[in-house]
Amino acid sequence: MDEQIVTIERHIVEQEREYPKATGVFSNLLYDIALAGKIIAREMTRAGLVGSLGSTGKINVQHEEQMKLDVFANQTIIRMNSFTGRLAAMASEEREDVIDIPRGYGTGRYVLVFDPLDGSSNIDINATVGTIFGVYRRRSEEGAGTLADCLQKGRDTAAAGYIIYGSSTMMVYTTGNGVHGFTLDPSVGEFLLSHPNLRIPDEPRYSSVNHAYEKFRSEGIRRFGRWLRGMDEADPQKPLSERYFGALVADFHRTLLKGGIFYYPADSRYPQGKLRLIYEANPLAFIAEKAGGYASNGRSNILDIAPRALHQRTPLFIGDRSLVEKAEEFIAEYD
Ligand code: P6P
Numbered sequence: 001m002d003e004q005i006v007t008i009e010r011h012i013v014e015q016e017r018e019y020p021k022a023t024g025v026f027s028n029l030l031y032d033i034a035l036a037g038k039i040i041a042r043e044m045t046r047a048g049l050v051g052s053l054g055s056t057g058k059i060n061v062q063h064e065e066q067m068k069l070d071v072f073a074n075q076t077i078i079r080m081n082s083f084t085g086r087l088a089a090m091a092s093e094e095r096e097d098v099i100d101i102p103r104g105y106g107t108g109r110y111v112l113v114f115d116p117l118d119g120s121s122n123i124d125i126n127a128t129v130g131t132i133f134g135v136y137r138r139r140s141e142e143g144a145g146t147l148a149d150c151l152q153k154g155r156d157t158a159a160a161g162y163i164i165y166g167s168s169t170m171m172v173y174t175t176g177n178g179v180h181g182f183t184l185d186p187s188v189g190e191f192l193l194s195h196p197n198l199r200i201p202d203e204p205r206y207s208s209v210n211h212a213y214e215k216f217r218s219e220g221i222r223r224f225g226r227w228l229r230g231m232d233e234a235d236p237q238k239p240l241s242e243r244y245f246g247a248l249v250a251d252f253h254r255t256l257l258k259g260g261i262f263y264y265p266a267d268s269r270y271p272q273g274k275l276r277l278i279y280e281a282n283p284l285a286f287i288a289e290k291a292g293g294y295a296s297n298g299r300s301n302i303l304d305i306a307p308r309a310l311h312q313r314t315p316l317f318i319g320d321r322s323l324v325e326k327a328e329e330f331i332a333e334y335d
Contacts, residue, residue: 006193008034008171008182015175026135029086029110030159030173033133034182034191036080037163037171040073040117040131041184044165053124061096061311069123070094073116073131087112088138089145091310093279098310100144110158111136111149113279119247128166130249134283135159150310154282154303161283162249172198172253172287179256179291200293201259204320207240208251208262216267220334221298224327228261248275252284252318256291261319263327265298273297273315277307281316294321298331 012027047053052068060066074094081087085106090099093115101107114133122129135158138149161173169184171191181195207228214222226232230239240260245251251262266273275281285295285302295302295318302314317324 008191025086032080036077039076041165041169043072060094067120067123070117070120077116091150098147111138111145115279118249122247128250129247130162130164132162132280132283151307154285157286160286164249164253174287174290179287198291200291204260205258206243206260208244213267216269218335220331221265224330255319261323263317266315272313275316277312277314281314288318293319294324296324
């Protein structure tokens with residue numbers, strides 16, 4: 001094979017060679033996720049032609065409007081992973097409870113947690129959305145996976161990644177040994193290695209936050225926001241340019257590639273933060289750390305939070321370590 005063409009399958013197998021005890025189950029699980037991403041990408045591309053844009057008219061477990069593609073993405077990931085015998089259970093943003101493996105099918109050693117389509121309010125305007133996933137080794141011994149299997153600390157992640165459906169479709173993942181990006185070549189239906197060993201650039205480039213809610217935020221967070229924009233006379237900074245996609249995956253992907261910080265802090269509307277710990281913050285925090293960055297809830301490392309509930313929310317500051325730590329300093333001093 002041409003040395004320049006590295007498919008995600010080949011990359012996963014080569015990564016696995018570094019773990020002699022690896023059995024291939026883990027690799028196959030990552031293929032399954034990649035295949036689900038290809039199917040979702042295809043549906044996304046033709047959505048406007050086949051009537052799968054728009055809302056289902058229902059409200060999901062998050063009390064948010066459920067888009068048709070939310071349902072499609074959720075069903076696709078569940079179907080691609082229910083019958084393989086690789087998983088003991090799944091957990092999805094779109095489902096209230098742990099998703100069991102159907103009766104009669106074997107259960108495996110891993111659990112998969114995922115947000116099937118993050119930022120889906122962007123779909124109808126043809127803006128970027130994405131799938132976020134995390135993989136853990138089951139803690140329970142055998143049989144059906146448990147809630148406890150899904151409520152593991154981000155620190156114990158086995159693999160984390162996302163698929164971003166933008167001008168191209170990319171899959172970014174880490175098993176803890178570097179962060180690697182693959183771009184889908186639709187002509188052959190393969191994810192090909194395009195961004196090996198991604199690292200968050202040392203020079204921060206963008207900050208990303210929704211300023212509309214500033215008045216609901218604490219003193220420390222407001223001060224951090226002003227500092228970031230070079231408006232703190234006591235400690236003037238070169239202001240960072242601002243970008244905000246309204247889709248966590250897209251804002252994180254830019255932060256990973258270009259440097260800077262994304263944050264969605266707690267405020268009086270969302271005292272625990274808006275974003276979800278298990279299947280949004282933890283996978284991206286694991287990726288950020290493996291790419292030389294850091295993720296915090298404003299006071300401590302996201303990866304060290306002991307989850308209590310499947311859909312629990314968390315404040316999130318993620319990206320350049322020095323900027324995230326600066327946010328922690330402002331919060332510690334003023335809140
Ligand atoms: P707001 C999308 O609905 C989402 O969950 C994240 O993907 C995104 O970062 C955030 O909410 C945007 O929220 O309040 O700025 O519209």
